[in-house]
Amino acid sequence: MYNPKAFAVQDLPQLQQMMNECRLAVLVTHGEHGLQASHLPLLLDTRQGLHGTLHGHMARANPQWRDLEAGAEALVIFAGADAYVSPSLYPSKAEHGKVVPPWNYLAVHAYGTADVFSEATRLRELVSTLTDRHETGRAQPWKLDDAPAEYVDTMLKAIVGFSLPIQRLEGKRKLSQNRSPEDVAGVRNGLAASLDPQDQALARLIPDASAKE
Template sequence: MYTPNRFRETRLEVLHGLMAAHPLGALVRVGKDGLIADHLPFEIAPPTPEAPFGILRAHVARANPLWRTGGLDTLAIFQGAHAYITPAWFAEKQRSGEVVPTFDYAAVHAHGKLRVIDEPAWLLAFLNRLTDRHEAAQAQPWQVGDAPAAYIDKLLKAIVGIEIAITRLEGKWKTSQYLSALERP
């Protein structure tokens, strides 16, 4: 990702914060037909000695060929808030007219090798964490245990877990840093 220094974000807690706040990432890999992307809700786990930038976890349908690509390099892309910025907001428009439209945005790119996890206990624990996190704001949060056990067992056989130990993490916050405080949207 092209990232001029003034837009570069390197603080791990900020990068993880964006990924946690916007967990639907696009996982990109190279397949036999070229680039392939899958959109998956991820969990971000803290760094470990083996994964100094953290670990991404998700699951896919067993029918999805993604899980058969274990060991391949992947790129998970997370996008935060973004907004169109009109030249009409800039005082420079009246002074010289030397302004153009742009976008402000925040994005994180997480790189690492895909690892496949086909263990029912791991998957169930992961699904419980993922569900609990996303249901927390509901008046009556749904839990995996609310569904019949036989149904959950059937679904567990239809999915596969994936994990990506992040080996490189890039952040870009293009948020009008180059504008004066008076001109910022």
């Protein structure tokens, strides 16, 4: 992705944190039938491989897994918080008017080739781990074993799993770092005052320079 130095993230733990905070990733491949994309919840194992390994599954009826099986390189996109930035939030607008509306956002792109598998035991472990992750915090977490065993076995036959060791990572945090401290403060305060929860979420990510003084 286009990634100016001011916005680039190279710290591996920070990149992995950004990936873990994204609940739904986009898996993109190019194969025999052209570009294909699937929206998938994924697990990141930071202990496997140089940059970590992604684990997930998709419907067996989804032809994209055949691209992975054929060895096609995959791009996995993790999109974080984002917000439109009005030029009105810049104090510099009143000084010279030379401002335009950008979009601030967080994103990580992970690249690699995947291992595809259909073993029931391995699939069960993957689905169970994914379920436990997203059921955490509920008063009565649902477990895979809550469903009838025969039903689960049938469902597992309808999916295909994959493990994707990350061979290359690109991260971007576009938070108005290329603006003056006054403009950055204007963006942070303006987004924080917005009624849009997404604007507020992004505002919390923008460092407060005054807090360091």
